[in-house]
Amino acid sequence: MPSRCEIFCEILIAILLPPLGVCFRHGCCSVEFxxxxxxxxxxxxxxxxxxxxxxxxxxxDQYFDEYRRPLYAPA
Incomplete structure (x- = not known):
């Protein structure tokens, strides 16, 4: 579960560059991105x-398994 600070930073980035904020949250090769x-x-x-x-x-968390998680996510 992400902290409030992480979500707040992602929202600020999403307002400036929407795909970048989604990329940080869901990864660059996701459907959301x-x-x-x-x-x-x-x-x-x-x-x-x-x-x-x-x-x-x-x-x-419900969509990512061992093989589809973003690169920066802790293992």
Whole structure:
């Protein structure tokens, strides 16, 4: 479970660069990242909205197993 400080920093990054915030949270090769990148290319505001949704509401622990976790996650 991420701390409040981590979530706050990810939200700030997601407001500035939405795909980067989602990348920190879910990894660069995830579906959430691809959707956020596409929405940001199509429009900045939809990218921000989806990034905030992906960071705050989507629980990454239930989707990641041994092989699909981000590189920076502790083993």
């Amino acid at each position: 691809c959707i956020c990148l596409l929405l940001t290319i199509l429009g900045y505001i939809p990218g921000i909205i989806y990034a905030l949704y992906a960071i705050v509401f989507v629980d990454r």
